[in-house]
Amino acid sequence: MSDAAFVTPDHIRIRFSRTMSDMYRSEVPQYGTLMELVAEVNAAMLAADPALKADLERTDDLDRIDLERHGAIRLGTAEELSTMRRLFAVMGMEPVGYYDLSVAGVPVHSTAFRPVREENLARNPFRVFTSLLRLELIEDEALRQEAAAILSRRRIFTPGALALIERFEAAGGLTDAEAEDFVREAVETFRWHREATVDEGTYQRLSTVHRLISDVVCFKGPHINHLTPRTLDIDAVQAAMPARGIAAKDVIEGPPTRRCPILLRQTSFKALEEPILFRGADGAQAGTHTARFGEIEQRGLAPTRKGRALYDDLLSKVRDVGGQGNAGADYATRLAGVFEAFPDDHETLRREGLGYYRYVPTGKSGGAAPGALDSLSLEALIASGHVEAYPIVYEDFLPVSAAGIFQSNLGGQEQRSYAGNASRGAFVEALGAEVRDEFEVYEEAQARSIEAVRETLRHARR
Numbered sequence: 001m002s003d004a005a006f007v008t009p010d011h012i013r014i015r016f017s018r019t020m021s022d023m024y025r026s027e028v029p030q031y032g033t034l035m036e037l038v039a040e041v042n043a044a045m046l047a048a049d050p051a052l053k054a055d056l057e058r059t060d061d062l063d064r065i066d067l068e069r070h071g072a073i074r075l076g077t078a079e080e081l082s083t084m085r086r087l088f089a090v091m092g093m094e095p096v097g098y099y100d101l102s103v104a105g106v107p108v109h110s111t112a113f114r115p116v117r118e119e120n121l122a123r124n125p126f127r128v129f130t131s132l133l134r135l136e137l138i139e140d141e142a143l144r145q146e147a148a149a150i151l152s153r154r155r156i157f158t159p160g161a162l163a164l165i166e167r168f169e170a171a172g173g174l175t176d177a178e179a180e181d182f183v184r185e186a187v188e189t190f191r192w193h194r195e196a197t198v199d200e201g202t203y204q205r206l207s208t209v210h211r212l213i214s215d216v217v218c219f220k221g222p223h224i225n226h227l228t229p230r231t232l233d234i235d236a237v238q239a240a241m242p243a244r245g246i247a248a249k250d251v252i253e254g255p256p257t258r259r260c261p262i263l264l265r266q267t268s269f270k271a272l273e274e275p276i277l278f279r280g281a282d283g284a285q286a287g288t289h290t291a292r293f294g295e296i297e298q299r300g301l302a303p304t305r306k307g308r309a310l311y312d313d314l315l316s317k318v319r320d321v322g323g324q325g326n327a328g329a330d331y332a333t334r335l336a337g338v339f340e341a342f343p344d345d346h347e348t349l350r351r352e353g354l355g356y357y358r359y360v361p362t363g364k365s366g367g368a369a370p371g372a373l374d375s376l377s378l379e380a381l382i383a384s385g386h387v388e389a390y391p392i393v394y395e396d397f398l399p400v401s402a403a404g405i406f407q408s409n410l411g412g413q414e415q416r417s418y419a420g421n422a423s424r425g426a427f428v429e430a431l432g433a434e435v436r437d438e439f440e441v442y443e444e445a446q447a448r449s450i451e452a453v454r455e456t457l458r459h460a461r462r
């Protein structure tokens with residue numbers, strides 16, 4: 001079979017993210033309401049700000065605005081994680097970044113599976129924040145073994161999905177018909193099942209140690225726990241949520257409102273309490289479980305290591321005041337105050353090496369002598385109007401923010417200390433592959449754009 005018979009991983013990811021979105025909207029109707037609100041706010045923002053619209057058009061971001069979303073799952077075993085890596089590879093999604101959430105009292109560590117190159121992100125940026133439960137952080141030996149035994153009995157992938165993953169690996173791609181089967185089989189893993197695999201007593205014992213443990217251990221599979229559209233104005237969406245009957249989280253995680261957005265701002269609506277059925281000696285017993293919610297995100301400039309260090313430093317300054325974290329009515333004001341130290345115009349951000357930019361030739365050639373342009377520095381080319389710089393969008397996650405999202409959806413009361421437990425080596429071993437360094441990914445994207453500029457200018461001189 002020739003390669004021409006295969007559909008691209010982008011194509012499979014597009015289908016998959018659409019199917020997941022439809023599934024989640026039918027499972028969690030409030031998510032549909034949130035999607036409508038986000039689409040309205042985005043449309044209003046674009047109508048009011050033609051310059052923003054033109055910029056988004058220029059950088060291929062306009063078409064993907066309403067597509068933009070991520071989801072999250074929580075896995076129980078190393079084997080589940082490594083198979084999940086193979087499943088996402090079929091859709092061109094690779095593990096980027098390592099997030100240790102134990103420092104925030106959540107017994108998991110995580111990565112994000114996502115497309116890596118700009119052309120693939122432009123087609124569809126769907127990513128999945130994927131956490132692995134760390135059973136070793138459960139102190140009670142008997143309970144730890146019980147949880148491991150329950151997990152070892154479940155099979156989260158359908159035989160059809162496993163066969164198509166193998167087919168993809170052996171043949172190097174999937175045909176259109178195989179891709180359709182693959183998506184249908186793959187979404188089964190992420191579906192909600194209201195039947196718990198354990199009795200109520202077991203659920204309660206695990207829940208008492210940490211609610212996240214019962215969410216991972218007591219169900220047939222890793223139900224997708226939220227999906228997240230991207231908004232152009234998260235403050236507007238946050239403010240409009242209550243009027244639509246959506247119970248929003250108290251604060252927006254991440255940096256404050258800025259003229260030049262950086263990194264990632266996120267907020268969510270609280271997880272719903274849903275009916276479930278426990279196993280019982282005399283038939284099923286009714287109960288409830290809270291796990292699934294909706295979230296929105298606003299993304300901005302991807303910072304360099306230097307920019308990120310400044311962000312982390314400023315954020316901890318705000319959060320450490322009186323040890324109150326992000327609590328307190330004046331949090332937004334304190335945050336904005338401290339972040340005045342983070343430059344808020346692209347010129348300065350770029351010149352000070354705080355963020356990554358994509359460089360694009362403007363097409364202007366008049367006035368320059370042949371060969372003169374490619375000897376000029378990038379700064380000189382920008383100053384002379386031959387090259388423009390656009391912010392590269394941050395595509396990853398933030399551990400402190402992620403912990404805030406986890407907490408608000410676990411009822412907010414869970415505070416355990418698992419501090420200082422980063423274990424990247426163990427995660428990579430469970431995954432069966434390295435995770436990519438996010439800074440290298442942006443660095444390479446920026447370098448490719450500079451190379452393309454140089455290439456254009458070399459050709460333009462004759």
Ligand code: OOG
Pocket residue numbers: 071072073074129131225266295397398401402403405406409
């Ligand atoms: C994941 C929470 C983290 C984000 O956007 O930071 C996350 C989870 O609750 O499983 O999705």
Ligand code: NI
Pocket residue numbers: 070071072129226228295405
């Ligand atoms: Ni999320």
